[in-house]
Amino acid sequence: DTGVSQDPRHKITKRGQNVTFRCDPISEHNRLYWYRQTLGQGPEFLTYFQNEAQLEKSRLLSDRFSAERPKGSFSTLEIQRTEQGDSAMYLCASSPSSDRDSPLHFGNGTRLTVT
Amino acid sequence: AQSVAQPEDQVNVAEGNPLTVKCTYSVSGNPYLFWYVQYPNRGLQFLLKYITGDNLVKGSYGFEAEFNKSQTSFHLKKPSALVSDSALYFCAVRDGSGGSYIPTFGRGTSLIVHP
Numbered sequence: 001d002t003g004v005s006q007d008p009r010h011k012i013t014k015r016g017q018n019v020t021f022r023c024d025p026i027s028e029h030n031r032l033y034w035y036r037q038t039l040g041q042g043p044e045f046l047t048y049f050q051n052e053a054q055l056e057k058s059r060l061l062s063d064r065f066s067a068e069r070p071k072g073s074f075s076t077l078e079i080q081r082t083e084q085g086d087s088a089m090y091l092c093a094s095s096p097s098s099d100r101d102s103p104l105h106f107g108n109g110t111r112l113t114v115t
Numbered sequence: 116a117q118s119v120a121q122p123e124d125q126v127n128v129a130e131g132n133p134l135t136v137k138c139t140y141s142v143s144g145n146p147y148l149f150w151y152v153q154y155p156n157r158g159l160q161f162l163l164k165y166i167t168g169d170n171l172v173k174g175s176y177g178f179e180a181e182f183n184k185s186q187t188s189f190h191l192k193k194p195s196a197l198v199s200d201s202a203l204y205f206c207a208v209r210d211g212s213g214g215s216y217i218p219t220f221g222r223g224t225s226l227i228v229h230p
Contacts (some may be wrong), residue, residue, distance in 0.1 A: 004158070031216060042119075042205050042220035043159065056217060091158055095216070101166045103149050104218065106158030 002026070004107035006092050012113045013082055020078045021110045025094030032075050033104060034067055035091040043091055049075060050097060082114045117142040119206050119221035127227050128196045136191040136204050136224045144212025148189040150180055153203040153223070162204075165189060166211065176200070196228045 005024040013019050025032050030051050035043035046065065048056040051072035064082075069075040079086055089111050093104035118141045128134045140146055147166055151159040163174025165182045173179045180191045191204060203225055207218040 006158075033217070035220075040124075040222070042121075042222045045217055045219070048217055050216075056215070093158075100211075100216075101147065101164065103151075103161040103164055104159070106151075106160070108156070108158045111156075 004092055004094055004105050006090075006107035006110050008110055009108065010111045010113075012115065015084060015114055016081055018078065018080045019082060019112060020076055021090055021092075021112075023075045023077070023092030023107060024073075025075070025092070026096075026105055028096060029094035029105070030072065030097045031095045032069055033093040033095075034075070034077050035093065037089040037091055037109070038087075046077070046090075079112075082112075084114045087112055087114045117208050117210055117219045119208050119219055121204075121206055121221035121224045123224050124222075125225045125227065127229065129229050130198050131195050134193050134196045134200070134226065134228070136206075136226060138189045138191065138206030138221060139187050140189060140206070140208040141187065142208050142210045144210040146182075146187075146189075147209045147211040147218075148180075148182065149207040149218060150174065150178070150189075150191050151205045151207065151220075153205065159205060162191070196226075198228045198230055201226055201228045 007022045032049040034046040037043045049069040064080045067077045089109040091109045093106045095102040149164045150162040170182045203223045206221045209218040
């Protein structure tokens, strides 16, 4: 169990640029989640995959955000035309579908700063 | 809909004293409850969960939590705090009756243990 891996750890970008983050879940986990966390807040749900299917998206997720999980393995989260309000920690988590009670296993996150 | 309230932004306790971090929840079906801990610039780490059974659940690092259905609470406790317990603590809930596997997190409580 190598844990959930996220890349990059930090990203600084200028407003209006596009950014893409990658998440590699624990290998046998078919469920994958993206959350966003801002200072002083708890993780806020963005989107959820089971295998390659994106089953849920937060209504808060603007159309500038898109996520994919080709072949049900790693996932990418892209933010187009970034805004300063997008500055946050982006957390990826995974869990096994074989265990209904399983907690989420989180990566260490990607911290995005939009200048 | 499901939600979590953590009424205290910060809890201060002296090393060696007992600690309690409060959590109340709202969910329409069966509550699946979780506590996580977060250290600076890291992802969340699972501490313990309540799914069913004994109302007192034990978890990692000497933490325990008590499920109280009538008060819709799931407070985190530890008999003797350590300075190294200082971190952010998040309570999470999801509906165990439905088909959603997406937990909702509270805003977090900062635990500060003084030497």
